[in-house]
Amino acid sequence: QVQLVESGGGLVQPGGSLRLSCAASGFTFRLYPMNWYRQSPGKERELVARIISSGDSTNYADSVKGRFTISRDNAKNMVYLQMNSLKPEDTAVYYCYTDLYGRGAYWGQGTQVTVSS
Numbered sequence: 001q002v003q004l005v006e007s008g009g010g011l012v013q014p015g016g017s018l019r020l021s022c023a024a025s026g027f028t029f030r031l032y033p034m035n036w037y038r039q040s041p042g043k044e045r046e047l048v049a050r051i052i053s054s055g056d057s058t059n060y061a062d063s064v065k066g067r068f069t070i071s072r073d074n075a076k077n078m079v080y081l082q083m084n085s086l087k088p089e090d091t092a093v094y095y096c097y098t099d100l101y102g103r104g105a106y107w108g109q110g111t112q113v114t115v116s117s
Contacts, residue, residue, distance in 0.1 A: 002026035002106045004096040009111030012086055016115070020081040022096030022108060030074040032100060036081045038092035038113075045095070049081060064090075086115045 008020040020036070033052050039045040049070035050059045058070050069082040079096060096108040 002098075002100070002104075004098065004106055004108035006094065006096050006108045006111040009094060009113045011114045011116065013117050014086060014088060014115055016086050017082070017084045018086065018113060020083065020094055020111060020113075022079045022081075024077045024079065024096075024098070027098075027100055027103070029077040032098050034070075034072060034079040035097040036070060036079075037095045037097050038090075039095070039110075040089075040092040043092075048094070051079065083113070086113075088115045091115050 003025045005023045006020060008018060010018060012018050031053050033050060035050045036048045037045050038048050046061060048061050048064055049068055051070045051072055055072045060068060067083065067085045070080065072079045081094065083090065091114050093110040093112050095110045099105040
């Protein structure tokens with residue numbers, strides 16, 4: 001079955017960095033785009049970053065451009081989110097997501113990121 005398992009969240013001070021990882025299994029990872037979303041309390045889940053199957057093209061929410069970098073390793077079935085210059089407003093649960101088109105869409109369980117002094 002399809003599984004997405006996030007890791008790497010935690011508590012970090014403003015201005016700090018974290019690297020999130022998402023381990024994928026149960027599908028042909030190299031064929032599909034991958035996404036990171038986040039959700040803060042009382043807010044809708046929002047798309048943070050997206051990377052196409054080859055890794056050659058990425059897109060970012062305006063709020064994270066220049067600070068976050070999405071990448072993938074198709075040999076390891078992994079997708080990453082490097083987060084630099086973190087701000088308190090980046091505090092959220094971060095989710096890995098993929099849409100396998102006719103085979104359905106899948107979310108990971110999420111990993112909490114808290115930016116606070």
